[in-house]
Amino acid sequence: MNTTAARFRRTTLLIALIGFAALWLADTRITTGDPGLELQRIASGFLAPDFFASDQLIPAIGYTLAFALQGVAVGFGCGFLLALFWRWRLVRGFSAVIRAVHELFWGLLFLQVAGLSTLTGLLAIAIPYSGIFAKVFGEFFEEADRAPAHASPIGSDAFSLFWYARLPLVWQHMKTYGAYRVECGIRASAILGFIGLPTLGFHLETAFRQGDYNEGAAFLYLLMLLVLSLRFWLKPMLMPVWLIAALVWAPPRGNVTEGSLSRFLTQDIIPAPMRQADWQWHQLGDWSSMLLHEQILPGLTQTLVLGTAALLVTGVLSLMLFPLISRQFGHPLSRSAGNGLLVILRTLPEFLLAFIFVLLMGPSMLPGILALSLHTGAIVAHLCGRFTDTLQLRSDASHGLNRYAFEVLPRIYPNFLALLLYRWEIIMRETAILGILGIGTLGFYVDSAFSELRIDRALVLIAAGVILNLLVDAFSRTLRRHLRLRHSLSDLG
């Protein structure tokens, strides 16, 4: 068939083939003894959350918000500066690399230099977010209308032109995107608790690991409350107030002991065989080969397999979930229920979902695939569902399955594919850190290397993860270009 739909179908077939191969390769065993019983205990915890079991609720909220607000603010500023030079390949490459490393990896890295400190919390978010903001803002500037600048009097200086004719065109988009990033920042900040920072995730992990599900549920509900209540208290006018409060609560200070930074730079990060004075090249070769075969390749393979399987399940889930909230289907009651479900899945970070699923099923890939695809599937379904609301169907359009298959799906498919492929990079990034929970992805080896204080290995592993991420991103971009898919500014989600 010489149809646009046939092109979508071929890409779908490709994704499905790769995805099924990955699912077939993936280890999806349930290794815990009695997941049903554990599920019952967790469920009863969620039904009766205990908000008074811990006296750490308030400080945990404080630190979670402080790291998020400071990190996003610094990231916003640095990203803005980087975006000004988006023409330069070097800046684009630099931004791509710093955002390819997950907040948790940055956190583990800064733990070595600045210790368990507020500075670590701030930088772990600020650095990757600078890269993300740089990319998004850079694209805003690229896509913004150039006519106002061209229409200005010839000879106007570039600096004035920027403030008068370029920035105002994108400022509103930048603010909206910044607010969305605060939401992501709070999730990231909570997750940083899993490496020891005193945020909600720390207490949540402790409570869950000890089986105090009532207490753990309380922390989880608080996290949801923080994210869901954002639009009521995060007003642009109040931003300075919140930032000052964040700085007062957690002034960014490192826990740097004498000489720790210089030791980090001159010793820890140097590959182990090179630290002796009389090292030889073959030692470095053996070390690299060992690292490659025993850690990098298994870690990358597992990351790729899990991430790709999760991509397929995400796609299937989004296509099943979007009709729940679409005005083309159902009635108001079913749509509110659907919205409620999607909000819960979108609000909870995938890492946290994976943590709970690992408690239930053991550290196979199954909990990882489930967590990633439920969270991402809910996001894609939400955006697709919103898009279907803008469709104007003819008044004799069919209903039910006919409407889904003939009217709605073909029309939203380009958007769906663009969103899914765009999310692939993010799924891979999240897959890597799932290793920290004991699943065999790259993060497992990174986490082990850090806990054995082998910073040199950790750095090489993180770099390997960056390369995998850049490759996946390039592949997804090629596919999108081949399909002539463009996501618009509002689809960034």
Next chain:
Amino acid sequence: MTTTLFSFQQHTLKRQGVSVLSSLNLQIQQGERVALLGISGAGKSTLLEALRRQQPKQSAWSPQLGALVPMLSVFHNIYMGALNRHPPLYNLTNLIRPMAREWQSVAALAQDLGLSDKLRTSVDRLSGGQAQRTALGRALFSQRDILLADEPVSSVDEQQAEALLTMAIQRHHTAVVALHDRELALHCCDRIIGLKQGEIVLDAASSSLSISDLDPLYRRG
């Protein structure tokens, strides 16, 4: 004995809360071939929508906007006229892999519409005229008795427009078609209804009219 299919008595038709046609009196009998004429905005589309609401089950519908699914093939777009005749799973199978039986009947219709070589092409790769033929094809494939069409041949070139419209009208016992081509209206239809400023200002048999009688419809004031 004639049956009245459509009937309005002192009716006011609104679009998005704004009255478009007021105190409308109109009857259309079975077997009539009616052309609706008038400048754009005169209320032709609104009247067609209202007609459709009176005979939803019997009307083959060819609207102007959102008529087709751009990324699907001509075959599928025409087949969509038959969605209500089959169970959803049958339709889904036919979407994934066209069935021989359906292919033959759609192909036969496409032949009459001059679309034989485009069955496998998606609508977003067609010219405006070809897309219109496809939309008309869907209406014909729905196999209803009454044709309600809104400018069904406006992008088709003049020579073929008349043959196409005649063919479409002949396959229904009754037809109401909004047109802007006055000559086409006089040739293909036997009753002309002229709309102007929210009222019916002309309602006469085509045989009693000449082109110049229709001019006032398009004159300002």
